[in-house]
Amino acid sequence: MRTVSIRNVAEVVGRELAGRLAGGDTDAVRDLYREYGKLVFTVANRVLGDRGLAEEATQQAFVKLWQAATTVDAERDIRPLLCTITRRVAYDISARERRRPWQELNEATAPAGHEGNGFERAWTTWRVRDALDRLPEEEAEVMRLQHHGGMTHTEIADRLGVPVGTVKSRSHRAHGRLSRLLHDLREEVAGT
């Protein structure tokens, strides 16, 4: 029930922001960034593997979203559109950085490993990062140390100054919560 509820809330927020953007509300941009800026950055960062370029892509993605504001459907969740724009901007920047002639820029020159199911990969990144940001802080910290830091439960326990058992239970709760939050990911990708 919790997963469905969060998904519905996210869609309602996405539609509300789409409506404001389509109406030419310039204040909507800051709210869009606060809601999705980190997710846009993460999608771009996974494509580009460079923080500076990912920030450039993030900025461009929001500018392009604004440029497309008059064609935005105010009744539809804005997130898939923003995710698509982000992916395209990131691919364009990636191609530019590889110094390819610009007439060759298109989806076919997407970075290696990103050619197929491009939207699916980008959307999965978007949703996983969003789910991580919804975890309680102490669980998110364990996840970060484990996956990003490559630390064992014992090392995490030493770092945090808590018993290993506590780390294990936080880790399991966090992964369970993440799994439930993303339970309908495939279905959602198919529907977007």
Add this chain to the structure above:
Amino acid sequence: MTIHDDLQAGYLEGDAEAEAHVHSCAECQARLPELDSIREVLADPASWDEPDAGLEDRVVGAVAAEAAPLAAPISLDERRQRRRNVFTARAPVWSMAAAIVVVGAIVAGIVAANGGAPKIDARFALSATALAPHAHANATVRSTNSGFEITLDVSGLPRAPAGSYYQAWVKGPNGLVPIGTFHTGNGKVVLWSGVSLDRYSTVTVTLETEGGDPGSSGQRVLVGELPAH
């Protein structure tokens, strides 16, 4: 939480027992692609980076700079209604509208027929994109018996590289309609639209490759909004 949920969480953790179960259980296998895609994201260091705290202001500033030349915000319904008006009303209506509506430098006004001079129905500007950051174009629209003549006065756009060309489009709820191709980067370019512009909101110019996909490449070098007045 079922035993399967519990073991799927264990799979995300990298627990060996849970991995063995998920690979052998029909119910869990159905979710395996989803679980693997989640694990892939978790394993990528780029997934964990945080953007610079100043990025928010840079993004808002960049959008504000983009929005500055445009007219004051109006509702979507109002934009659509105004767009219908400009291309369907007759000259006397345009004259009256031009007398009372003050439009910005980019979203242009409506000019009534004036002696033997060409009748300009609307003016607007096309702005640069990241692909051609110095490009700019001023555009005029004339309604004729043959269709809509759109003349671009282009500057700052490099000549299209060999084997490629520029293509202009109008875009709206009915889709994307090509209105002409060219290769020069500067000077006057005359384009023709056979579709009524009241149903289209945007004019774009893209870079295309000869012999490539007939659809748009998406490589936009100029973007402009058809006037809503």
